Amino acid sequence: MKNTGSINTTMLLPLNNHYALLALMLSPALDNITINTLRSAIHNNHIIWVNLLQQAGVQRCTPLLFVRLNQYRLWSELPAPIQQIIQAAYQKNLQRNAVLQTELSALLAAFQHSGIESLLLKGAATFCDNLYGDPGARVMGDLDILVHPNDVEKCKKILTSQGYIVIPDPGMTFDGLATDMRHHQIPAYRHPTTKVIIETTSLLSTQDRLLLNTAHALLPKREFIRGEIALLQLAEFSLLITERSEEISWNGWANVAQLNHLETAFMTYLLMSHELMSIAWPLAWPVPTGRLLPVFLLLS
Structure with missing residues (x-):
């Protein structure tokens, strides 16, 4: 192992700001100087992992943190207990995303069979374009599917026929703000066993x-x-x-x-x-x- 103790990590990293430190560690484009500075901070126990992991949990980024630490070959520097926590979060998200992808594929096939054109965006779109390069990297809060407004009632019937149920969500009602008008919403649907959320939204390039x-x-x-x-x-x-x-x-x-x-x-x-x-x-x-x-x- 290289001797990294000569790097002044206190001056180069936001060690007292765990939001900023986590943001840096989630970056997809760190240079070698920053990577080595992070390596020194980890090696010399300058990172307060309890605070950083708490922030990662709040931000729903622990699985992505796992991916980035491995990408930058920093994983082996972490204390074993911290590795266990981060890897467990990643594995759970990987399994959850696999379920979501299976459900999504079934829904899209049903839409296609009924002549409904549907397209994906946001987190769901990453299932198709592999933006992250790792199926467990991104936490999905829900799945966003675009359908034509004229097909909304057909989609409801398909969702219901596949075991989804309506969950009333007052937070989805319009409150007059322009930002709420960026797409038309239908009520959220949930499958009792997989807890998949489906909503209509906008097509994006x-x-x-x-x-x-x-x-x-x-x-x-x-x-x-x-x-x-x-x-x-x-x-x-x-x-x-x-x-x-x-x-x-x-x-x-x-x-x-x-x-x-x-x-x-x-x-x-x-x-x-x-x-x-x-x-x-x-x-x-x-x-x-x-x-x-x-x-x-x-x-x-």
Whole structure:
């Protein structure tokens, strides 16, 4: 094992900010310097794992943490008890995702048999495009399926025929906010044994997928105003930037922000990806600071 004790991890890592430290460890694009700095911090017991794992649990990112620690060959540095906790969370999510994928495949086949066109987005879309490169990496809160509004009643019948039941969810009712109008909802459905959630939502290209990720992370429950940006969403945003950069129009992304008066929120989200996850700055404009942010708002 290399001697990494000479690296001053206190100066280079946000060791006292477990949200920021977890964000860094979830990044899909760390350089060797950062990886070695993390290795030194782990090797020298500078990370308070209880706090970090608590944050990972809150953010629903423990399985992704497992994947990233292995990706960067840091796994062997962890204390055995910490390995057991993280790996157990990953294995449970891997098994759960396998069940979700099986259920999803059956539903899509039933839709197709009935002549219903259906498409996937958000977490469900990763079953098809393998965005994470690991079937257990992403925690799925639900499965999002796009169907035409005219097919909603057919979908209800199919879901019911396959053993799903309606769960009344007052939180899905409209409350007059523009952010709630981004898609039409039907009541949630649950299969009694697998607890799969199904809802209708919007079709996304990679460009629109990035936009929905941004809006979903910032707006539905006023996350931006509350300062409660989910690392599950930020990690996927950063992964899309890293893996699908050639399919993203940042001018288009910025124009949507401007049209909806969300420039500050959108730019803050992109800055978080850049600053917390070390994602290369993708825009032609300089990285904004307090002085440069108004310039971005004008350019957008």
